[in-house]
Amino acid sequence: MQETQEKIIEKTVDFVQNELKDAEGGHDWWHIYRVWKLAEHMAEAESADLFIVRMGSLLHDIADSKFNDGDEEVGPKKAVQFMMNLNLDKETIEHIEAIIRNISFHKTFEEKKFDSLELRVIQDADRLDAIGAIGIARAFNYGGHKNFKLYDPGIEPDLYMDKETYKKSDAPTINHFYEKLFLLKDMMNTPTGKKLAENRHAYMENFVNQFMNEWEGKL
Ligand code: ADP
Ligand code: NI
Numbered sequence: 001m002q003e004t005q006e007k008i009i010e011k012t013v014d015f016v017q018n019e020l021k022d023a024e025g026g027h028d029w030w031h032i033y034r035v036w037k038l039a040e041h042m043a044e045a046e047s048a049d050l051f052i053v054r055m056g057s058l059l060h061d062i063a064d065s066k067f068n069d070g071d072e073e074v075g076p077k078k079a080v081q082f083m084m085n086l087n088l089d090k091e092t093i094e095h096i097e098a099i100i101r102n103i104s105f106h107k108t109f110e111e112k113k114f115d116s117l118e119l120r121v122i123q124d125a126d127r128l129d130a131i132g133a134i135g136i137a138r139a140f141n142y143g144g145h146k147n148f149k150l151y152d153p154g155i156e157p158d159l160y161m162d163k164e165t166y167k168k169s170d171a172p173t174i175n176h177f178y179e180k181l182f183l184l185k186d187m188m189n190t191p192t193g194k195k196l197a198e199n200r201h202a203y204m205e206n207f208v209n210q211f212m213n214e215w216e217g218k219l
Contacts, residue, residue, distance in 0.1 A: 026138035039125035124193030132200025143173030
């Protein structure tokens with residue numbers, strides 16, 4: 001017999017918390033928690049399937065390829081195995097697997113292979129967590145984790161990176177704002193996502209302006 005959806009969500013939360021217990025601060029359980037909660041609100045506004053959105057949000061980042069020697073198979077495979085143990089039906093498992101495989105930013109370098117309203121909602125929630133105040137904190141945390149420079153006026157942002165260069169980049173963290181974070185507002189899929197991105201985007205722009213002023217010793 002299939003367990004109730006609430007019970008399944010509870011088990012998934014436990015599983016994800018355990019998988020991410022040693023994760024870097026910007027990719028940890030609390031990133032998942034924020035995306036999960038935001039995506040739930042957005043799913044309502046967008047009339048998306050709530051169970052798929054909740055499960056997809058919870059499972060979308062359990063093994064980021066950045067932290068698995070570039071291997072993009074680890075996350076989807078672990079998630080599918082977990083869902084099979086929960087006895088979810090085949091169609092649900094396949095939909096959630098497709099979401100996990102297609103949500104990531106570097107997928108935008110490839111031709112789009114899969115689309116669903118639930119993917120669009122979760123992708124927006126994931127991208128919203130990469131901008132705004134939290135986005136700034138996550139970027140510098142990631143940069144610190146990798147020992148990137150904060151900023152180097154001699155290293156220009158590279159707006160035309162291919163996927164492999166993007167994944168290998170060790171540019172200063174400020175460049176990441178130009179290479180990715182400032183682009184996300186216009187990449188939102190849903191009307192709700194577009195609206196929520198505006199404030200967060202403006203907040204980040206202010207931050208980078210202030211940062212540049214302070215860099216040059218302007219009071
Ligand atoms: P996705 O999971 O969609 O591929 P990422 O994993 O690249 O997205 O981004 C997750 C978080 O890590 C974001 O908050 C992002 O800003 C941060 N991050 C990723 N790459 C860099 C980088 N080169 N410099 C600073 N922060 C980064
Ligand atoms: Ni994510």
